[in-house]
Amino acid sequence: MLAVARTFALIGIDADPVHVELDIGGGLPSFTIVGLPDPAVRESRERVRAALVNSGFEFPLRRITANLAPADLPKAGPGFDLAIAAALLVASNQIPRGMLERHALAGELALDGSIRPVPGALAMAEGTRRLGLRGIAVAPGDAPQAALVSGVEVVALDHIARLRQLADGSIAALPPTAPESLLADGANCSADLADLKGQPALRSALEVVAAGGHGVLIVGPPGVGKTLAARRLPSLLPPLAAEELLEVARIAGACGDGLAPTAARPFRAPHHTVSGRALTGGGTPPRPGEVTRAHRGVLFLDELGEFRRDALEALRQPLEEGRVTISRVGGSVTLPSRFTLVAASNPCPCGRGEESGECECHHGAVARYRAKLSGALADRIDVFVGLERPEATQLAAAPGERSAPVHERVRAARLLQHERLGEGRCNAEMTPEEIGLHCSLDRGSERLLASAHEGLGLSGRGWDGVLRVARTLADLDGCERIGEQQVAHAVSLRRRGDR
């Protein structure tokens, strides 16, 4: 007897449909899985057998062959267990056949027959909709994110024995969750900007960064609030749009974290020992890296000077294009990576800073350290803040402005950008054509920018960067046109080269 169940293989953050074709025939009892299974899939045989026996089903002592089609797509992970078990039950006539035509299945089996969550439930629900099936059965842990997809019936299945109820339709589908309902709950960011004492320059820079989505580099001695400030940035960012929330939930789901989707923007802070591949993503099948997990959120690189050179080089494409392409022999996958980069660094390895006259680092070490703060990556960072240790009076002062009013100003500035550039886009993403269109300067501002080009050795990219930031400053001020004041301010936020 033959049965075909539908499930999905996760490639990057997309779910590719996989047919589990299972045949039970005569011969010596055996159980074979073909179709490029990895060890986790091959071990599925043991889990399926034990789960069926322990749930009161019969495991047929015949020759069983399961084929995972398409046969040339490598399959990884335990997510095929549930589909294989269901196909086996149908092929051995233990449950009615109709179920497999209505529902896709995705889940890992425990030996007692209960069903565990697998990565990528949201992507699989979307895949189910594309296939035109009625619904998908997933583990209860996966159900909340799958329920975000409209037009698909999501069934939370806690145990394999409940497949019988799924077959006779006596199990109710979960009510679909509208992304907007999550947004209404708010991101409830506990970290508030009021915690940042003093540092007006840093505060104003953070506001600009939040409003325009620009990359920022914060340089200062240890303990001045670089990390603290970076962690407060999400509380200033505008809330996710419904479409963006789905993207974020899909990525979080595909990475196996964030089983219960939230409206919070992602905040990723990889350690400085991270490899280039862990940043951009990779492996077979390709898995999203930190740049993708930070999509629509913040990627925080603390101690930028300590990061490996190849890791920093790998950031260039995602920063420039808002997506990252992972090319492997088996084909390439493109993943979204539109994040706000926040980088922090000490001025030199010892942290005191060469300019203070108290630094004790070898100058070769300082040069190497600083090379990472300059160069191609830093040129793509439009906002630079240099910090000094705050004075005692500042630390003792009353807390500064809270996040909420800043958030409101940022939101207003972003609305202007959406009107100008299209929904969900910000000034940092302006193409050169858009810059030409929306960043026209008057005579005085143009002269000012030209003198900056001359005096500070601004690159072509730096020129555009200044214009983007000036546009954001004008948006924050509610100005239609960019004025001299905004250009001068944007120039002051540009990083100075080494002398």
Next chain:
Amino acid sequence: MTAAGVEACDQCLRRAWLVAGLSAGIERALGRSPSRRAQELLALPDDELTAAVAGGEHASVSERARARDPGRLRAAVAGARAWARCRHHEAFPGGLGRLADAPPVLFGRGDPALLTSLVSDGCVTVVGARRPSSYGRELATLLGRELGSARLCLVSGMALGIDSCAHEGALEAGGFTVAVLGSGPDVPHPVRMRRLYERIVEHGLVLSELPPGTGPRRWTFPARNRIMAALSAMTVVVEGRERSGSLITAALAVEAGREVGAVPGRVGAATASGPNQLLRDGAHVIRGGQDVLDAMVGVGVPVASGPIGTRATALPPELTAVLDEVERGAATQDAVARASGLDAGPVAAALARLELAGLLSCDLAGRYTRTALAVDGRGRGRPD
């Protein structure tokens, strides 16, 4: 430049090549404290030097040195587009010739005619830390500019940091500057300073006691310090630690009977400990070019002075307010905002405008320093 030729006697040329050939041996003989005995070794006559350094091979080394063909040595100098003047030449700086360990030959690049004006115009040596603070850089550049525009020759060592800033300042003001190298005159060291080297060759002089093609050694730097100290009437230390090459130069200047000046620094800052120590020991206080001139030619003696850079035109009041705060010592945007009571945005914009006008410079840490550029109708914030 080849036309300028090699005006040095055979004996002196052979001696120069002997020292260069023994360079590795000298380094070995000096071991870990090159500063102490390099001079003693260099003061020895040929045979004793060879014996002290080359050990068992000294006979053959001396033999080879004596056998060197002066014609080929002259060709080697000309081939490196350099020139040479030995201590018996009339253009050889007298102050240098009187040293016990005077270099036998000065090799150089640049116009050799300038060697004469080097003596007549008077020189000032400016030295300091290789890794100065931004204050030190600013002061070194300022000194270079002011001395350059006062038609004084600025001598330094083309090292990273203070040395190169001083050279840059002098070149900016169209002044005459001399770099004394610890390698052959055709070997720019450090390599990062190659562009500065080219400019100095074009507008000033590059000097060395080592023949063309000789690479730097540990001992060659303190050795060239004695040349820098002896060339000038005054040595000014801008920044440096208490046990640094800059202080060695200052000590050598005292030994050679020259004046020593120092730029005061913040008490407690590591880079300021050297100059502050010198000041306590009685060095001249140097706050700018005028202090150097006062010390060298006497207070109140007028000195021909050219304009320093271009003058900025009068500033609008909001920029003046911010400039005032920087001159009073507010170095960062936050400090200026706090002192002036203005918001972060306007302060940032004003600082950028002042920087673009050339009145301020900003370093990597976002710290602003006042440059030497003057504003019309308004003095610099310094008392001079």
